[in-house]
Amino acid sequence: MPAPGVPLQKLGFLTIGVFDDADPRAGHETTLRVIELGEELGFDSAWLRHRHLQFGISSPVAVLAAATQRTTRIELGTAVTPLAWENPLRLAEDLATVDVLSGGRLNPGVSVGPPMHWDDVKAALYPDTADVEDFSYERVARFVRFVDGAPASGFRGKEGVVEEWSDRVQPHAAGLRSRLWYGGASLRSAQWAGENGLNFLTSSVVKAEVTEDFATEQAGQVQAFKAAHPAGRVSQGLVVTPTDSATPAQRAKYEAYAAERTPRTRSPQGPGRLMFAADLVGTGEQIAEQLYAHAGFREVEEVVFALPFSFEPEDYVQILTDIAGTLGPALGWTPTA
Template sequence: MPEPSVPLEKLGFLTIGLFDGDDPAPGHETTLQVIELGEQLGFDSAWVRHRHLQYGISSPVAVLAAATQRTRRIELGTAVIPLGWENPLRLAEDLATVDVLSGGRLNPGVSVGPPMHWDDVRTALYPDTADVEDFSYERVARLMRFVRGERAASYAGKEGVVEEWSDRVQPQSPGLASRMWYGGGSVSSARWAGENGMNFLTSSVVRAEDSTDFAAIQHGLIRAFREAQPGGRVSQGLVVIPTDSATAEQRAKYRAYVEARTPRTSTPQGPGRLLFARDLIGSSDEIAEQLYAHAAFREVTEVAFALPFSFAAEDYVQILTDIATGLGPALGWAPRS
């Protein structure tokens, strides 16, 4: 249980990678620069969100492939890839390829369920099979089987003079399966991840199944995962906005952002009863104090703090720098070189 005397072991951050639809290249370049900055500041990991039919990263695996060639040490993760949009066999190939390119630094996070706005996209996504697609945990299990090297085809051998076929996904990347994460907000998801040998990502969104106390719910998810897999890794992701080196203008913008988002944290939202965590804003010492009072944070030794969605590049530089030089050390973390 991390108390002030127990250092935080791994510090990461998460970015959505916003871009302008009329000129998307600069936004993607900014995302890569933010990841490079994270490595320079000593962060342990950088994670990217996944956004389909929006102005955020639609292909995190492709973005992280580029990031592998511009970094050498920092771990690279997805938080998370919604498998309802993916073919598990093809995704397994992409993940293994990027993991090989990274030298074993990829941490793929995935989730299941029907794609968002399913009725609007089903015809474009699955024109012939929409009614029979399986969006259950079995879709994750299929992906994990391919990543672990189980058979994907009934034939293997040489064909003709030079073509050689494998019955397993290629390339195979040793160690990738142990770095697969499941992103979940319910007790059943947390338990399933543990029972099936995955690591567990818990974010700033949970399901209010029996309570409306966010920290208590998240604490319960972590406990459920650990009961199923005592040695599994858990990473917590909350939105933190340290203001140590922020300008007066930045502080005003940040507080307006937090105030606009705060009402949704008071009650569960929508038919899924989604409950959002409060954004944590203030000095690094103030945020550290709030985290140590958070029941779920006291259960983890690694975090991936989420960057706010809609800020400018210079804001992300300030926030990441303050996390690395202020908040991280306040939590007992030391940067990697």
């Protein structure tokens, strides 16, 4: 995406699926309806983010399994599944099953590193093995091998009268390996994803390693990934909120939400020196102009725009409708019929 005039190839959206603790079903149903709407509007993909021990979707795999039965075309992804919470073999089985149900539309995104609030959750998550769990890239590599069909057992064959055992994950989802993504925020993660043949998800959070300019840092990571894996897919995820059809009350809410989050974008945050991208609020044309000026955006042909958290269902309908109807076309994107 070097300049205006080069069309955006794929357009998706990301949600965390907020729900009310007193009525969790309603929030999950809203998420499924948002995915259905995305397909109706012509989006290429819909992605869910994990929110463990919060009031957002803790099991995207289960929700996406439901979504496979309510959609027919749109690609479905996780952005991202933190593998520190998962057994790689069991996750490979679950994802393969959902991919089969979807007809080959699943795009699992994963990441590694210790779970957030590790000291608070490790006794519940790994009561016997917390001190020896491996949260390095090897955990991802093990997961990838299982998805790819590597042996997971030393036994295969018939046992008894009817039981037939396989030595690899079943069902085996042909093509799923090529649709695995790694979500990274550092230069090393971008390089590692490329070197290991994964696709690369870069979001609204990156580490300040070379510069304190978010767009420049992100562009450098994407370039490093492309150098390591020229044929790989890379997608950028920023928070964008078009206001073309928004009511005055919605515009005011969106602007206040972005303003509250703006201070964290002015300098690297915490010991990890994390940099956050500013939320983009405005008309589709205004946001398109800002994106074309963004060094990170100019390196990609796919985007997965993140929906703001904690908004009402009607807000998401308006935002998605404006992304598909105004912002996407301003970026040269064409909805899928």
